Amino acid sequence: MEELNQLIKLIDKHKRSNPYLGYLNISIGNNLHEPLIKYVQSFGKKVLFCTGNTAMRNLGFIKKYNALFNKYKFDVHHYDNIFPNPTLKQMQEGIFFAKKIKPDFIFALGGGSVIDTAKAISVGMYGNVWDFVEKKANIHHSIPIVASSTTSGTGSQVTPYAVITNTDTLEKKTLKHPLLIPKLSIADVSITRFAPKYIVATTGFDVLCHAVEVYTREDCSETAEEFAKNALMLVRKHLVRSYNNKGVKHKLGMIYADFYAGIALALVGTHAPHAIAHPISARFPLINHGQALAYIMADTIQTQKEKKNDALNKKFIKISQLLGGNGDIVKTIRNYTKSLELNRKLADFSAHDAELVIKDTLGYRRESIRKSPVNLSEEDIASIVYNSLLTSKNG
Numbered sequence: 001m002e003e004l005n006q007l008i009k010l011i012d013k014h015k016r017s018n019p020y021l022g023y024l025n026i027s028i029g030n031n032l033h034e035p036l037i038k039y040v041q042s043f044g045k046k047v048l049f050c051t052g053n054t055a056m057r058n059l060g061f062i063k064k065y066n067a068l069f070n071k072y073k074f075d076v077h078h079y080d081n082i083f084p085n086p087t088l089k090q091m092q093e094g095i096f097f098a099k100k101i102k103p104d105f106i107f108a109l110g111g112g113s114v115i116d117t118a119k120a121i122s123v124g125m126y127g128n129v130w131d132f133v134e135k136k137a138n139i140h141h142s143i144p145i146v147a148s149s150t151t152s153g154t155g156s157q158v159t160p161y162a163v164i165t166n167t168d169t170l171e172k173k174t175l176k177h178p179l180l181i182p183k184l185s186i187a188d189v190s191i192t193r194f195a196p197k198y199i200v201a202t203t204g205f206d207v208l209c210h211a212v213e214v215y216t217r218e219d220c221s222e223t224a225e226e227f228a229k230n231a232l233m234l235v236r237k238h239l240v241r242s243y244n245n246k247g248v249k250h251k252l253g254m255i256y257a258d259f260y261a262g263i264a265l266a267l268v269g270t271h272a273p274h275a276i277a278h279p280i281s282a283r284f285p286l287i288n289h290g291q292a293l294a295y296i297m298a299d300t301i302q303t304q305k306e307k308k309n310d311a312l313n314k315k316f317i318k319i320s321q322l323l324g325g326n327g328d329i330v331k332t333i334r335n336y337t338k339s340l341e342l343n344r345k346l347a348d349f350s351a352h353d354a355e356l357v358i359k360d361t362l363g364y365r366r367e368s369i370r371k372s373p374v375n376l377s378e379e380d381i382a383s384i385v386y387n388s389l390l391t392s393k394n395g
């Protein structure tokens with residue numbers, strides 16, 4: 001409870017100067033199921049219930065939520081055709097399904113993939129999602145979203161972003177709009193605690209990267225810095241312990257880390273590491289988001305550090321210390337990837353694949369490369385990708 005009060009206090013403190021924070025409505029705890037279902041009655045009766053198709057079913061949560069929706073007399077329509085690294089095509093199927101139902105609101109129960117799909121459906125009811133991504137059309141309407149994040153996490157439960165893979169253009173792009181911010185952002189440790197080790201590692205590493213990238217951006221505000229630092233301190237205390245299953249306390253700690261980092265992300269945004277990681281998952285959908293980041297994070301930071309920008313390098317030292325290191329950020333990051341067993345090699349990645357990732361990063365992700373606190377040249381990006389991804393070199 002104390003942690004929740006602290007988070008809400010920090011949000012309240014900065015609400016006036018940051019309208020985004022005023023939109024947030026957060027619920028974090030243990031076994032929140034029934035009170036939440038009661039609460040969401042205020043959003044209407046007809047609910048589109050979005051989930052993935054494996055974990056939540058196997059763990060019995062789909063059954064549990066369906067029973068609760070029925071108990072409170074919702075008109076519930078379940079949609080579970082959602083997979084990791086969701087594609088535009090899958091999202092369009094979800095939109096087709098939703099258009100027939102015309103729900104009052106969407107209840108998303110899942111990781112970033114499920115929440116992002118719910119977001120795409122929410123605005124896709126009123127226009128073409130890819131046109132929204134490409135800014136060929138403007139978003140004016142959305143269906144309210146309630147997002148219960150089952151991973152810790154992507155921050156998607158609090159961000160105005162949805163990440164979408166277009167399998168025709170082989171691009172992984174981000175849709176942004178304030179209407180994508182969920183009306184209620186939930187994390188329930190009785191659900192997140194079941195995430196398998198590999199998911200704890202990859203999603204926890206994503207949290208770490210969100211905090212590091214926000215903090216190191218030149219346009220990082222004091223407010224965002226405060227959220228990012230809180231996230232880093234929580235990552236230090238809880239990430240590796242959560243990975244090693246040292247009790248629910250650490251799972252809860254990572255929920256908070258995810259919220260702090262997610263809010264920081266919504267306030268500022270990412271830069272080079274995410275700009276390189278998205279093209280990797282776009283070309284290789286089986287590589288999940290946090291794993292893609294783990295491949296390239298240390299080498300990206302190493303390259304940025306070598307640019308000898310004093311302000312940035314001071315921040316890197318601070319970050320390393322907040323994460324429990326001795327000031328050497330590259331070593332600190334490598335220790336995390338090692339402790340989380342994310343330092344494995346990427347098999348079957350060819351020089352041709354590397355060229356494609358470099359082209360995409362410098363192409364459709366160039367805007368986020370430009371947000372790097374130090375200028376990264378084409379050669380820099382190429383050497384990061386080659387050094388971190390090619391098997392012969394990354395050992």
Ligand code: NDP
Nearest residue numbers: 052054055084111112113150151154156159161163194195
């Ligand atoms: P996913 O949502 O892809 O989930 C990964 C896997 O974990 C799935 O197989 C899922 O099961 C399973 N799983 C989820 N929760 C649990 C649980 N509690 N117990 C057991 N298994 C569980 O992972 P992420 O959360 O990492 O989301 C990744 C996506 O989010 C990427 O597309 C990424 O780009 C995006 N992203 C979005 C951001 C945003 O602001 N919108 C920011 C950063 C990343 P099942 O298959 O049943 O669903």
Ligand code: MN
Nearest residue numbers: 154206210289
């Ligand atoms: Mn991310």
